[in-house]
Amino acid sequence: MSLLSVAGITKRFGGVLANREVSFDVAAGELVGVIGPNGAGKSTLFEIITGFYRPDAGEVRFEGKRLTGLSPDQVSRLGVGRTFQKLRPFQGLTVLENVMVGALQKCHDVGRARAEAREILERVGLADKADAYARTLSTGQRKRLELARALATRPRLLLLDEVTGGVDQRSIPGLIGLVQEVHRAGSTLLVIEHNMRVITAVAQRIVALHLGEVIADGPTEAVTRDRRVIEAYLGQAYT
Amino acid sequence: MRRHGAALVIFGAAALAPLVVRNAFLLDSLILILLWGTLSAAWNVAGGYAGQVSLGHAAFFGIGAYSAALLGTRWDLSPWIALVVGALLSTAASLVIGYLSNRLRGPYFVLATIAFSQVLLIVASRWRGFTQGSEGIPVPFRPGFWTLGFADKTTWVYLALGVALLLYLIQRYLEGSRIGYQLAAVREDEDAAQALGVASRRLKVVAIAGSAALTSVCGTFWAQYVGFVDPFYVFSLDLSVRFALAAIIGGIGTAVGPFFGSVLITTLETYLRATFGGIGAGLVGIYLIIYGCLLIIVVRVIPQGLAGFVGGLSRRP
Numbered sequence: 001m002s003l004l005s006v007a008g009i010t011k012r013f014g015g016v017l018a019n020r021e022v023s024f025d026v027a028a029g030e031l032v033g034v035i036g037p038n039g040a041g042k043s044t045l046f047e048i049i050t051g052f053y054r055p056d057a058g059e060v061r062f063e064g065k066r067l068t069g070l071s072p073d074q075v076s077r078l079g080v081g082r083t084f085q086k087l088r089p090f091q092g093l094t095v096l097e098n099v100m101v102g103a104l105q106k107c108h109d110v111g112r113a114r115a116e117a118r119e120i121l122e123r124v125g126l127a128d129k130a131d132a133y134a135r136t137l138s139t140g141q142r143k144r145l146e147l148a149r150a151l152a153t154r155p156r157l158l159l160l161d162e163v164t165g166g167v168d169q170r171s172i173p174g175l176i177g178l179v180q181e182v183h184r185a186g187s188t189l190l191v192i193e194h195n196m197r198v199i200t201a202v203a204q205r206i207v208a209l210h211l212g213e214v215i216a217d218g219p220t221e222a223v224t225r226d227r228r229v230i231e232a233y234l235g236q237a238y239t
Numbered sequence: 240m241r242r243h244g245a246a247l248v249i250f251g252a253a254a255l256a257p258l259v260v261r262n263a264f265l266l267d268s269l270i271l272i273l274l275w276g277t278l279s280a281a282w283n284v285a286g287g288y289a290g291q292v293s294l295g296h297a298a299f300f301g302i303g304a305y306s307a308a309l310l311g312t313r314w315d316l317s318p319w320i321a322l323v324v325g326a327l328l329s330t331a332a333s334l335v336i337g338y339l340s341n342r343l344r345g346p347y348f349v350l351a352t353i354a355f356s357q358v359l360l361i362v363a364s365r366w367r368g369f370t371q372g373s374e375g376i377p378v379p380f381r382p383g384f385w386t387l388g389f390a391d392k393t394t395w396v397y398l399a400l401g402v403a404l405l406l407y408l409i410q411r412y413l414e415g416s417r418i419g420y421q422l423a424a425v426r427e428d429e430d431a432a433q434a435l436g437v438a439s440r441r442l443k444v445v446a447i448a449g450s451a452a453l454t455s456v457c458g459t460f461w462a463q464y465v466g467f468v469d470p471f472y473v474f475s476l477d478l479s480v481r482f483a484l485a486a487i488i489g490g491i492g493t494a495v496g497p498f499f500g501s502v503l504i505t506t507l508e509t510y511l512r513a514t515f516g517g518i519g520a521g522l523v524g525i526y527l528i529i530y531g532c533l534l535i536i537v538v539r540v541i542p543q544g545l546a547g548f549v550g551g552l553s554r555r556p
Contacts, residue, residue, distance in 0.1 A: 050434065076436035084434070090427035101424040104417050105436035113417075153435055 003028040003188055004049070004080075004157055008058035011044055011212075018044040020212040021058065026157070031179075031189045033203030033220070035196075037233050040209040042192045043085060046159055049190075050082045051075040062157065077105065081155030083146040085162045085192070089134035095145055096121065096130040102152030117152055124148045124178060140171035144178070151182065158182070160191045164198050176201050196234070200224065208233065245495045245549060246407055249502065253400050257393040266392040268509050270464065273399035276501030278457045279485035280406035280494075285450035286483060287492035288413045290426025291443055294479045295336075295352030298359050299329040299451040301473035303458025305363065308376045308468040315379075318387040322459040326452040333451035337444035344429070353476065360474035375469035378462050387463040395464055402460065403498065406453065410494035422446055426492075454482075488537055490546025499545040507533060 002025035011019040019041045026032050034042050047053040049060050051072040059068040067075050076082075090098050099117035100110075107113045121127045124144045129137065137145060143163055150158060163179060164172050172195070179202050183189055193199040199206065199220070206223040208216040210232040216223045223229055256269055278300065285291040306325030310316040332355070340351040364373040382388040389395055413419035424432035425439045432439050462468050472478065481504070489500025508530055515526035541548045 052430070071438075071440075072430070072433035073436050073438045076434055082434050084431065088428045088431040090424055090431065092427050093423060097420065097423070101420050101432065101437065102435045104420055108417055110415060110417055110420070149431075149435060 002026060003030075003063060004190070005061040006045070006049065006058075007061070009045065009048055009055045009060065010057040011041075011048060011053060011055050017212050019048065019055070022209070022212070022214055023058075024207050024214060024217050026188060026190055028156075028188050029186070031183045031191065031202055031204055033199040033206045034190065034192045034209065035194075035199060035206055035223075035229075035233060036209035039211075040233075041212040042209055043161060044212075045209070046082065046161055046190075046192065049075075050080060050159065076153060076155075079154075079156040080159065081150035081153050081157070082159040083143075083150050083161055083163065085165065087139070087142045087146055089137070089142055089145055089149075091133070091135040093134060094131050095126055095134055095137070098134050098145055099148045099152045102149040105153045117148075120148045120152050123181070124151075125174070140167045140175070143167060143171075143175060147178065147182070151187075155187065157188045157190065160189060160193075162192055162194060164193065164195050172198065196224070245546065246498070249495070249498050250400060250404060250407070253396065253403075257396050263392060266396060268505065270392065270395050270399050271509075272501050272505045273396070273403045274457060274461055274464070275481065275485060275505050276498040277399070277403045277406045278454060279482050279489070279497030279501055280403070280410055281450055281453035281457060282482040283410060283450075283486045283491065283497050284413065284453065285446045287486055287496070288410070288419065288426070289422040289443060289446035291447055291450075292349055292483065293352040293447070293450075294349050294476065294483060295354070295356035296450070296454050296482050297474050297476070297478040298332065298352075298356035299454040300458035300461070300478060300482075301356070301359055301363065301468075301470070302329045302332065303455035303460075304462035304468045304473045305370065305376075306455070307459045307462040308378045309370070311379045311381075312376065317385050318459055318463045319385065322456055325455040325459050329451040329455035330448045333448045334444060337447045341440050341444065353479070356474055356476070356479060360470055363470035363474060370470065373470060375467060378466050378468060380466060387460075398460070402457065407494055407498070409453075414494065418442070418445075423492075484534070488534065488544060490544030490548075493544065493546040496544050496546040499549070503537070503545065504534075 004026040007023050009019050009022040022045060036042050044053065048055050049067065051067060051070050051074065055068060059066055061067065062078060062080055065078060096117055099120055100113045103113035103116040107116060118130065121130055124147055126141060126144050126148060129141060134145060164175050167175065176198055191203065203220050205218065206220050207214060208223055208229045215228045215232060216226045253269060253273060257266065260266060282296050286293060303325035306321040307318045310321040310324060311318060336351060336355055340348050343351055363370050366372065370376060380388050421437045421442055424437055425442055429439050485500030485504050486497045488503060489498065490496025511526040511530050515529065
């Protein structure tokens with residue numbers, strides 16, 4: 001049985017069709033990339049999976065349980081974590097406290113949650129920033145914080161929205177390494193990414209969206225050579 | 240102990256004052272400083288820690304005050320019973336507001352709370368058969384602990400101090416507990432909090448309900464102390480603003496802030512009114528203008544509030 005099953009998702013905003021019968025499955029342990037030009041419906045799809053939007057048709061299931069109709073916090077408690085494309089750290093809290101909020105979902109003891117949060121900060125390389133206020137971080141550091149906070153909820157499926165977007169070139173290899181490390185540690189990941197260098201480095205499989213529809217779904221090498229994907233998005237074969 | 244330093248100074252001074260001070264006016268000021276500080280702290284539970292800024296908390300204060308007056312005069316019941324009844328009514332009212340305005344954020348929530356307190360003002364001032372309408376209603380004075388009738392101001396100082404300490408400890412608990420961190424997350428960014436599994440809608444309602452019940456309890460004590468309930472005072476927007484203002488000036492979302500704010504505001508107001516106010520004063524209302532200007536200066540100079548300012552000083556090497 002697949003871990004995540006997206007079946008026939010359709011979402012309209014007024015006259016705009018953001019998602020049109022989008023269907024695909026993600027198996028446990030996979031790292032799947034979602035690509036497509038701006039406006040292809042990638043982020044809308046993430047919002048639907050995580051309960052922030054309701055689809056007009058179709059449903060999302062996670063471990064066989066229906067997510068569609070649940071609130072975002074219920075979805076999170078079932079084991080689906082996410083990061084936001086437009087970063088949303090808790091500005092007035094310290095880096096450690098940000099991560100603690102995530103850890104406190106499953107752990108009811110504040111002291112233990114603090115220890116867990118410290119471990120995760122160590123993992124993502126933010127340990128030295130633990131007591132700094134989140135508002136003082138650089139964009140690259142905020143991306144790491146966003147990831148750390150989501151990891152602290154111990155999700156079985158993690159949705160990452162543009163982990164390397166807006167980050168300077170030098171920080172990208174570190175972030176790629178981090179995503180791979182998280183995957184190796186046993187998480188299943190669904191990753192929206194614009195940077196093809198990043199997606200081909202990390203994803204085993206790619207789902208390509210165009211104008212709200214799935215135009216390709218398969219192994220990374222096959223999708224990056226797919227004629228429709230090249231026409232719609234890449235411009236030329238990406239090798 | 241160090242992190243409780245500021246609170247120890249304020250509460251310690253209040254505890255020792257009655258041993259030295261015998262002046263009724265000064266003791267009265269002290270009781271009011273403590274009561275207004277406690278009310279601000281109750282407001283802070285929702286407004287500061289959970290970010291649910293209300294300008295309608297006078298509604299809950301008024302419910303608590305009217306409970307004391309009506310249960311005392313009409314059914315001859317103890318104010319302790321009124322305290323519980325008022326708190327239950329306020330909780331119920333806050334659940335309704337919380338539920339109705341759950342999707343409202345920012346200014347819309349503020350407007351909903353103002354509207355609610357204004358509705359209660361109209362009811363209390365027009366329902367003559369029950370509340371005696373706009374004339375207001377006296378709270379019976381019956382000597383004794385069970386009836387909360389104390390001629391001696393010292394007893395009131397310690398009663399007010401006890402409630403103040405309770406609110407201080409509740410706030411401290413909120414700072415270090417799981418629910419406290421979750422409320423802070425909701426305050427900072429509700430969507431991000433939800434994405435981490437925080438049941439923000441339920442938590443907001445819990446915070447508002449707790450804050451409302453505590454505000455109502457203070458309203459009961461206040462009515463019992465002052466001895467008269469005037470609908471245009473207890474349900475006024477002025478009062479709601481006062482709860483919020485003391486917390487903001489003292490340091491919003493800090494445990495000691497509301498008490499700092501109350502010391503400053505209540506002292507300033509009392510002093511200015513005694514000096515520039517009253518019948519026969521040259522310029523009627525001039526004290527309010529001075530008061531307003533001073534508040535603007537305080538907010539301008541130390542926007543983080545007195546608690547943050549004092550904390551910053553003590554952290555310096």
